Amino acid sequence: MTQPPRVESMQGSWEHFPHEADIGVRGIGPTKEAAFEGAGLALTAVITDLDAVAPAQAVSIACEAPDEELLLVDWLNALVYEMATRKMLFSRFAVRFNGHSLHATAWGEPIEIARHQPAVEVKGATYTELSVKQDEQGRWIAQCVVDV
Amino acid sequence: MDLNLLKRRGRDEWHIAPRGKMLVPGVIYATEDLIHDMDEKVYEQVTNVAMLPGIVQASYAMPDAHWGYGFPIGGVAAFDPDLGGVISAGGVGFDISCGVRLLRTGLTAEDIQPVKELLAEALFHRIPAGVGSTGKVHLDRHEMDAMLTGGAKWAVGKGYGAHEDLEFIEEHGCMAGAKPENVSDHAKKRQQDEMGTLGSGNHYLEVQRVTQVFDTEAASVFGVRESDIVVSIHCGSRGLGHQIGTEFLKSMVTSAARHHIDLPDRELACAPINSEVGQEYLGAMRAGINCALANRQIVTHLVREVFADILRQATLSLLYDVSHNTCKVEEHDINGTPTRLFVHRKGATRAFGPGHPDIPPSLRAVGQPVLIGGTMGTASYVLVGTKESMSLAYGSACHGAGRSMSRHHALRQWHGRDVVKELAARGILIRSPSMRGVAEEAPGAYKDVSEVVDAADDAKLARKVARLEPLVCVKG
DSSP: OOOOOOOGGGOOEEEEEEOSSSEEEEEEESSHHHHHHHHHHHHHHHHSOGGGSOOOEEEEEEEEOSSHHHHHHHHHHHHHHHHHHHTEEEEEEEEEEETTEEEEEEEEEEOOHHHHOOOOOOOEEOSTTOEEEEOTTSOEEEEEEEEO | OOGGGSEEEETTEEEEOOOTTOSSOEEEEOOHHHHHHSOHHHHHHHHHHTTSTTBOSOEEEEEEEEEEESEEEEEEEEEOGGGTOEEEHHHHOSSTTOEEEEEEEEEEHHHHGGGHHHHHHHHHHHSOOSTTOOOSBOOOHHHHHHHHHHHHHHHHHTTSSOHHHHTTBGGGGOOTTOOGGGSOHHHHHHHTTTBTOOOSTTOEEEEEEEEEESOHHHHHHHTOOTTEEEEEEEEOOHHHHHHHHHHHHHHHHHHTTTTTOOOSSGGGOEEETTSHHHHHHHHHHHHHHHHHHHHHHHHHHHHHHHHHHHOTTOOOEEEEEEESEEEEEEEEEETTEEEEEEEEEESOEEOOOTTOTTSOTTTTTTOOEEEEBOOTTSOEEEEEEOTTHHHHHSSEEOOBOOBSSOHHHHHHHOOHHHHHHHHHHTTOEEEOSOHHHHHHTOGGGBOOHHHHHHHHHHTTSEEEEEEEEEEEEEEO
16 A cells, blocks of 8 residues: 655645536645645545545556646546546545646545445536636635536 | 626527627527526626637527536537538537437336336346446447447447337437547547446436326327326436547647637637547547447346336337437528538537428427426426427527536535435435435426426427426436
């Protein structure tokens, strides 16, 4: 088992924001990395209770895009793809940037329907309400609507 | 939505005059009440679609229109390739060819009553539903490509269903021009375990009772009578369609500048029909349509197996199969000239009027069946395309109730177990792997489907034929 790193001090937080038919995911953190990690947590929380997902197995993810907003969509879509094809859920993330590319590790476990009670599968991340920016307090916000 | 933004052109027709970069007006078909409750974002999205190159006539919204991504859900728009028209991955959406099919059973409510619990359990166990569920059909590379080329026709060839089914599916069950080679390995991998699965969210399988017939002539042609038992299946192209949508959205966004397209919203990602990206997407999207048609065909086969086990006297025949998220090449009359157009329907149903050659001969005299899904606690409807509909919005109608409450809000309002109990007391059996999913899909989180259907009927987009109420619902 690969242990997740101890990054509590830099860990991002997450929230959902309303969209009429679908749902918005938002990561907030002191760094852009933390905001992307928070967006990953928000994505899992669309599907299930984050506390129910053990960060037991590590999966490496890499993606690249021409700008940081498209990179956020790519990052979330890479997670959607890994969840769908590995039949896993993820509850911990470590994201690193290198120019327009992203390298990450996602920790999670195989989905168990009875225990995780997954509400809905995410079809894909959209460009709706998409933004990656710093707010007035200097916090990074990374968000978009996901189609469910 | 602020009514002052619109000009009323009839009881259920509202216009947005072209302004700024809009090339055509916007037209929304809805009652005053529905318009009043519509999100302002629908106005913005209808307006944005009207700015896309090569759009003809108008950017339309159906009575169930709500805030989508790029296009509104319930949006209809057509593009002329000869005017630099575009094809939009955002205008089709992620769940390519998500749709509904309706099966007659030859049974009445009395036949079902004694075995309802048994039937609910058997359907729930036989038809894979929900996140992470896998089907029993696994395709190797060669078979995957054959499925993407052949659609429901491929499925019938493999023993899932009967040849007669194909006549009652749009495109005779096989979308021509599909290009499996344009579908990425990622998309195919995402689909490898998902054939013959319902999916999650608003997808469902329902055993329903016909509770009211509004149009006896059309109902008789469709073979439905009051008290009949029917089965509705609502699902789409699963992971393959989602991945095609994801990948082409990105390639269309990044190629927009090269095609000199100024996107009012990146989600409207599009490319000229006559461009490399446009043609690539067209081939992939058509393969996605075939995936959805094959998927519904396999699910149909599983439903037939369950009925054969429990109710041997049942004969499940296909009334019709409609697709909601598509772009199709159709000929429509534009200022008196038959014109070849690329018609996008995003959360909208094709609703061709009587006499249209694409309608099966046995139904042609009355028009195309239009199947409108409701929620697990309300009703669904069968409508029929009208003559008028062809000139209103290229023969299109609404597709469902549309949410009135976010999932987040619904989750705070209801507990899944309570919803199941409440509906059971009303004689509706819900089976789902996820109680949280049931709470998010609670009937109260949706608009009143009857109001939406009445508006479509009033606006002459489609005419009401029959009302269906659920007895058993398998939710993903």
